[in-house]
Structures are given as structure tokens and as C-alpha cells.
Amino acid sequence: MSVRVDGLKVYYQTLHGDVKAVDGATFEIADGEIMGLAGESGCGKSTLGKSMIRMDARMRYVEGHVDLDGAELPIWDDSKMNAFRFREVSIIPQYALSALNPTRRIGTMAAELLASRDVPVDTVLPELKRRLRLVGLSEDVLERFPIELSGGMKQRVVMVLSSILDPSLLIADEVTSALDVSTQRAVSELLVEFRDRGFVKSMIVITHDLSVLYQIADTVLVMYAGKLAEKAPAETVVNAPSHPYTQLLLSSLPEVGVRYSEKRLTGIPGRPPSLLDPPTGCRFRARCPLAFAKCADEPPFAEVGAGHSAACWKVAA
Amino acid sequence: MPVSDQRDVGVVTPGAPAPSLDASAPGSTPGVPPGSAQRSEFVYFALRNWKFVLGAGVVITFLAVALFGPLLTDHTPLEFTGPTDQPPSADYWFGTTSFGQDVYSQFVYGLRAAFLVGAVGGGIAWLLGATVGFTAGYRGGAIDDVLNMLTNVVLVIPTLAILIIVAAYLEVHSYATEAVLIGLTSWPWAARAVRAQTFSLKTREFVDVARLSGRSTRQIITTEIGPNMSSYLLMMFILLFGGAILIGASLDFLGLGPSESISLGLMMNNSFLASALLLGSWWWFLPPGLGIIAVVGGLYVMNVGLDEIFNPKLREK
């Protein structure tokens, strides 16, 4: 197993108390697997992704384990994690478009970054140039300042830079969210190509866009209100989801070719619960059309089929 | 020297820390007019921010001294009543000058002049700066070009230089006049800052939404941009207030202010000319400077507190 997460809990400290953003996550990712991590805004997926590489100042590790290739990642210890960052675990951040120092040429910044991580720049440079060409950028991007590049170009530069040391795990946080549809597709395909060429072993692709995941992910993990709702192969999640939340999520997706004068877009009525003081029991209970008495007890994230888990009493049996 | 962020290169006034340009009204949600909820949230955070409390406390204390101080004594500032060059005593709380004047009354009346100059000078600069800056920022185009040119021209010309030239010829006879002169020359800095803030707000999504929903320009200004600007404008005013006091003190020190009454700068001038520092009459020249430091310093610290209150990102530390 490449990645193994066990009972991970990461909260945000605020003036009003702890926001339970990730409240018990357990899952595995195999070598070479692309796992999509989906859910609404605020469900905890970004927090989960970020916590596996670098905790925010406001994040607080509560409990749980993350293992990568058999070794435990000391995510609670910022300085100890440094050894793993960039080399074993890497991230394409949500803010990739502004992730490059605006006053430094890209090549200079990359060289300084690599040097500071004790990576011999000369050996990496040819590969860096090769990969830039691979993603459709010219070598002289390295001579440019970030402001001279378009959004898509910057995105690709960050993708190449983040994965240049061939990490075991790459976390792609909302990399397609700010892009138009055709660029989304190009970038998604690049992610798959990185995996296929062995630049990265496993990937977590965080997004709220299920259609992107359908294209590129092997498995999809759906989160809701800090808890895991369902995890299954992408095919299953999209065509035969078990968890009511996933089902509703999919049915509220606008379909291409359907005009909504005929059939209205059904959303999911209600709003996600506050993570400051989450309700007991299943957190989807208030909005779930299938909710019944037993939902007052929190359902375990149990296996309901081959490689398919869901947290719902209705499915468990 | 105060600073700007990248969006507006160079918003500076000597010795005054500028508000962060991210400031927006507390809890401001797009499209929601400021209501009592926001105000009570403001009060909650305001009272808990020690910088604001300390700064405001000092300023209010000195204001009280300025208003009520003269009532506590029978002496008047310019009368040659007592023995010359006396250190503080029961009769003359701050001692006397080389001419036998009561330093305490000079001090409290001087404080009055300082507050007057600060309020009127700062106020005029604020009105001019905010109007010019906002118009330039909001309207853009040719109007912006013209106003920007005007601002830059007045900005670069050293304020005190112009003031000295004018005051040397005009023979200022009242602090209100002095304040007006100060206001007329210190506004460009504020105009620059307000223009930058208006630009950044103008392009935010909620303004577009308002425009799309058909609200008139005036409505947009008052309900969308206004509340977000209000906190920024308040902080601007405080900085201009403090700046005006400092400039006024310099003018008075040069003997260019009104000579018929007393001000803190004039006290420093008189004491200096009478060789108070050689005579060691510290009670004469120390209080005016300390008074200015207290009031202006208090204003600056209060401003920092306000910045933290209005800008939640700075709050949780």
C-alpha cells in the first residue's frame, strides 16, 4: 500500500472553539492510484489534503496516522515533516496561480528552491526542461517572470515544479477550479500522464467537480461535513453510488444536453451542518431523504462491496 | 514610513503606519447593508483589542485635559503673572517660563490648538483626499488621468516647503487658518490611498452583482462600496489627524503660526529661543513634545488596533 490514513482528525482552532474539519478519516491509496477527493465547499477535503503535507497555522492535529510507503509521516511535527516535503509528498496548491515569487525569474527561483533542499541543481535541470516541454511550455519559461505568463502556463509550471523530485504522493488541490473547460481537460490529462510516466506514484485530486474525477480518477472518496461518506472506484461512484449524499450530488449535476425548462435542477435542500458544533449521529441526517431512526447513531465507514465503502445504515446491511 | 501593498505602489506619509489595504468592514457580506449586527460585532472586537483601547484611551484622556484642563487653574497662558524660570510647584504645576508665564496653562491651551489643527487640518485633507481619490478610482478613464496627474503634482512638492512660503507671507492669525493651509497641502497622500482601495473594491464580484441587478450608481456607492470603504476611511482620517498635528507643530516652531495665542509648537519655539535648554528649564520644553508624542502616538496605535479589528486575518494571533 502506498498511502494509508487511519483515523485522522484535524481541527481548526478559532475564537469560538474547534472547527472539526476532518473528523476521523480512514482510507488507503494503492501504488499508482489516482484518488479523487470530492465534496462541497467546507466539507474538509482541502484540509485533509493540506494536513498531509503541511499544517496551516490555524490547523491543529488531534489524532490519527498517515503512512506513506510503510513509513509514518510526522504530520504533527513541522520540522520533521520537512524531510518528506517535496521529495516524498508534494502538492500543487489551490493558489498555484500566485504560488511563484513575482519578483524572481522562474528558473532562478526553482534553482534556489532546489539548492535549499540540497538537491544538486545541475542534475535536475535537464529533466526540468524536458518536463516543461512535455507539458507544452518552452524552455525559456525559466527566464521569465511569473507576470509574463498566462494562468494556464503558471499552472503547468507549478505542476512540473511540484513533481520534479518524483514524489510518492502528489496532492492536487483544486487545480482545475479556476480554469475554463478546455484547459481543465488539458490539465486533467496532464495529471494522468504524470502518473503514467511514473513522475508520481499516487495522487490525491481534490475537487468539487465530479465530472473531472470521472475522467481521470481511479477511485473517488466523497466527504461530507468532515466525515467520509463513500469511497469506490470512479465508475461505481458515478454510475452506482450507494450513499444517498453521493446519489443526490450526482442527480443535482446539470446534464449536458438537458434543458432545464423541462426538468428543473434539483439541488439538495438544506445546508451542511456547522462544523463547530456538529450534530450527533450521521451528519447528513437532516437533509437525507432516506433518514430513519437508526441514523441518530453515527454509521461506520464500512465496506459494502469490493473496494467500495460507505457510511450509511441503509447500505450497510 | 508607512507602507502599501503591491496593488498601490507607494502610499506613504512620513512616520505614519498605513492601514493594510485589505481592510473591510467587519463581517461585511456582499450585498448586505451594514446593520446593527455589524456594529455590535465591531464593539465586541474593539473593546478586546488592547491597542485600540490603549490608543483611544490616551487620546481621549488628553482631549479631556485639553477641554477641562484650563478650568482647573486661574492662570492664563500668556499673562506674565509669576516668578520667572520656576520649576513645577504647587502654585504652578508645570512651572513657569522665562517670562513668568504658567507652563501648565500654556500646555493645556496648546493641546486645544493641537486638537483643533488636527481635526480641521486632518478633516479638510480627508475630505479632499477621499473625494478626489474616490472619484478618480470609481470613474476611471479620463477623469482618473486628470485627477491622478493633479494628485501626483501636489504630492511630490514638499508640504512644509509650500507651507513655509505661504505662511511666511500670509501671517497666519488663527489656528483654523493654519489648519486649512495644512489640509490643502496634505490631501494627495490620502487621495492616492483611497483611489487604490476604490479600484480594488470596484472590481470585486459583489459590485458586479449589484450592477447586474440594476442598482443605480448612487445605490451601489452607498450600500456596496461605502461600508467596505468606511473602515478604511476612518483609519485614513486618524492618520491625517496625527499628521496635521505634527506639521502644525513644525510650522509653529518656525514661528509661522499664530503668535497671538499659544500652541505646543510655539511653546517649543519660545523655550528654545529663551535658551531654556541651556538653563535646564526642562518643565518648559518637555511637556509640549511629550503631549504631541502621546496624542499622535496614541492615534497611530489606535489605528493599528482598528486595522486588526476590521481585518479579521490579523486578529487571531
Next chain:
Amino acid sequence: MTRYLARKVFIYLVTFFVAVTIDWAIPRFMPGDPIERLLSRMQAQPGSAEVLSDYYTKAFGFDVPIWEQYLNFWAALFHGDLGLSIANFPTPVTELIMGALPYTLALLVPAILLSFWAGNKVGALAARRKTLDNTVLPASYVLTATPQMWLGIVLAWVFASTLAWFPVSGAYDLGLQPTWSVEFARSFLHHWILPFSALFLVAFGGWAIGMRNMIIYELEADYSNYLGALGAPTKLVRKYAYRNALLPQITGLALALGAVVAGAIVVEIVFSYPGLGTLTLSAIQNRDYFLIQGIFLFLITGVLIANFVIDIAYVFIDPRTRVGMQGGP
């Protein structure tokens, strides 16, 4: 790029034009007649007063119409002629200014450069060490709220008058003449320290606060977070943050020049330092209009030039400006 430069030059020329016109115009349209003043001080006899009045009117060029005076003024300006001092007649204003300028520069240039450098360094340090922050920050607020002349007076009182470590006035000992000798240099430095300190400390406070805030802002920027996420050592992050934070500080420097000059003027007066400040004071007291005008024209031009230089240099150091150049100045 050239369009941008051209636009900048245009704006500065306009500013110069406006500043010079204001400088020239104000004395002309203010109440009071300078020649009358001069004569009353000279206490001339009625008969000779008329003759003198005519003489001075011609000498100062008041006998020609206003617009001609204005043009003459520009013509003279291009010849480096700022007129004659009324109080020190017939000494040319330019001569008086040149005599005082070195002393002002001796105070201004080190004060500006050192306070900028030290203030930024300390501000950056304070941004990362909480203990330092808690002392540096309040101290800087106090410093930046301090009127420079008052600080000058206090320093003079404590260190010169009371402790007698430093002299209380002048630029050098009375017996000496300005020469390139060690003795003069020592005396000069001895007299220089207190006025320099007054200017330095107040400016330092401002820069420290500004830099501290800018560093905090840069350390929270996306690029800093990205570097941290990739495990870059704080040293690299801080290096980038410092360089980026310096940029707005440099722009701030340009804008603060006017204020520093103002500070220098009042501090010189406190220490009777023979620079432009003291010259200004005597000019004001004597209502020596041409001298005042000349000094300020000089100062304004100096500040404009410095601003222009910094503006241009800034374009080269901040790559972001090169792209958005079609925008305003």
C-alpha cells in the same frame, strides 16, 4: 517602456513648472511690500528713501509688468540666477544657498540612508521574533510620533547641555576653518552627531514599523506558503519576503523625502547648524523673500529629482511594473 518614461518625464516637468510658478507667485500676491520693509529697517531719511526705493525696485525687477517679471524669472533660473538676497544685499541667493548646502546634505544623506537601512533591517527582525517585536514596535511608534525638533532639543539638553558630551550648536568649533584636516573632521563629527541622531531616530521608527508590517504581509503570501509546503528553509522564505517587502518601502522613500527635508530644517535650527534650515529661519525673520524663494525652489527641485530617479529605478527593480505600463503614472 519608452512611452512610460516619456509620460513620467512629462509629469515631472509639469510638476516642476507648477512648483516653480507657485514658488514665484506666492510672494508677489501676498500682502506687504518687501522694499518698504527693507527701507523701514534701514531707517532711511524720507528723501533718500525715495531714491533707494527706486534703486531697489529696479534691482529686484519690480518695475516691469508682472508677466515680464515671470518670464525674467524663468530666464534667470536657467542661468542659475536666483536673485539677490534682500537681507544680505547684494549677495546672490545662489551663493548663500551653496554655502549652506553642504551642511544640510551632511545631515540629510546619512540620515536618510542609514535610517532606511537600519529601520528596514530591524523591522524585518521584529517581524519574526515576538520578543523583539514587543519592544521594537512600541518604541517605533513613539519615535515616529515624535516631532524632530523636540527630539533635537531633548538630545541637546541631555547630551550637550547637561552631560556636555557633545556641543550644543554649530557645525564645528569656533576657532576652526573648514579644511580637509583631521582636527576639523573630528570637530565636525562631534557637532554632527546630535542633529544627525534626531533625524535618524524619528525616520528609523517609521521605517521599522513599515517594514515589519510588509514582512508579515509577505510571509503570509501565497508564494511563501508554496515554498514552505515544499519544505524550503525559512531562510529562503525570509530572503524572498525581505526583497519583496523592500519594494514598497523604496517607493515610500521617495514620497517621504519631502518630510525628511522638513525635519532637517527644524533640527538645524535647534542646533544652529549652518545649513539651509538656519538660513531659512533667518530669511523668514528678515522677510527676505528672495532667499526664501530661492531656498525652497532648490529644495523642491532636489526632492523632485530624487523622486524622479527613484521612480525610474523602481521600474527596473520591480518586474511587475514592466507589464502594467499602459496604466497611469
